[in-house]
Amino acid sequence: MREPTSGSGDPLHGSDNAYLFADEETLLFDTFSPASANKIHSYLDEILDDRELDYIAISHPEPNHAGNVHRLLDAYPDATLVVPARGNEHHLYGIDDVPHVRYVNPRDSLTLGTFDLEFVPPYFPDHGMHIWMYERTMSALFCVDWMGYRHGTDCLRFAEDFSETKLKEGMEAFVSFALPWVQHVSMDRVSAAIEHLLDGYSPEIIAPAHGQIIRERPREYIRLMEEVMARISEREIDPAEWPTSDADGLTEDPE
Structure with a gap:
């Protein structure tokens, strides 16, 4: 596809980010799009190094956030799928028929060891079934599509x-x-x-x-x-x- 450009004519890129917490227990927040299935499996294999993935959390059921959920559950069958409780269309996304599922509401917590997660109401959502996350020890806000931006060709920067x-x-x-x-x-x-x-x-x-x-x-x-x-x-x-x-x-x- 053609790249969009900035006002100066420079190409603009977009990124899909997923976040892995490796502690006493492990959690992956979002899963990339199906086009990145091979990449996410290789990343997890390398980082986890034979450890299990305990939780797969999705912010909302869109392809570039939840597109690899079922592939990952096949690879990690004991993982618990963590999904927003809000909404009544979970069956449309195949969420309600997985072996282990945990529905979370805003203010619910999940401790992985050192990392202490709180699920946050999505102040600026783009989907009815949506949740943000906050990690208390780092004071890190995982605000999904809000605070997103396109960038130039230097992708691996801050x-x-x-x-x-x-x-x-x-x-x-x-x-x-x-x-x-x-x-x-x-x-x-x-x-x-x-x-x-x-x-x-x-x-x-x-x-x-x-x-x-x-x-x-x-x-x-x-x-x-x-x-x-x-x-x-x-x-x-x-x-x-x-x-x-x-x-x-x-x-x-x-x-």
Whole structure:
């Protein structure tokens, strides 16, 4: 597929991220898309080194988040599938017929040893069956599609390696496509949700599903995203300019 470009004409890439916790017990948060099935199996084989995968947690049942669930359950048949409790369509995704499944609600916890996980309400979801996650010892927020952004060809970098201009450009490109509902919402409600999130959690690390990890000044990046969402919400909507999958094709970089 053709790569989208930035305002400067540079190619923009998108990333699919999955996060593995290896502790007394192990947990994988999200599973990449089916196109990355061979990669995720080789990554897990290398990192786990004959250990079992105890939990497979999915944020929401979309292909680039949950696309390898059943392949992984075949490889790790004793693993427990951790899924959002919200919603009544679990059978449509084959979630309700796996041997071991745990339904989680916001504020539920799961301790793996040192790592202490809390499941978080999705303040900015893109699916009705959706959950975020927070790891307490690292103060790391796993906010799935929110805080995502497209980036240049230097894929294996951290957010602080990019200029503010490039980040805002990448955020706007991503949010406009992945969270199109933003153009319809009141920014008063968006800002109130951000304040509620920051009152309840103090992230020192932000780990999005699509974009590099944010390790420094996380609140500044959240404010950047707030600015971007405000810009998108103020646009006049022209259906003729609605993006197509071809125009917004991505070079996916599983990280």
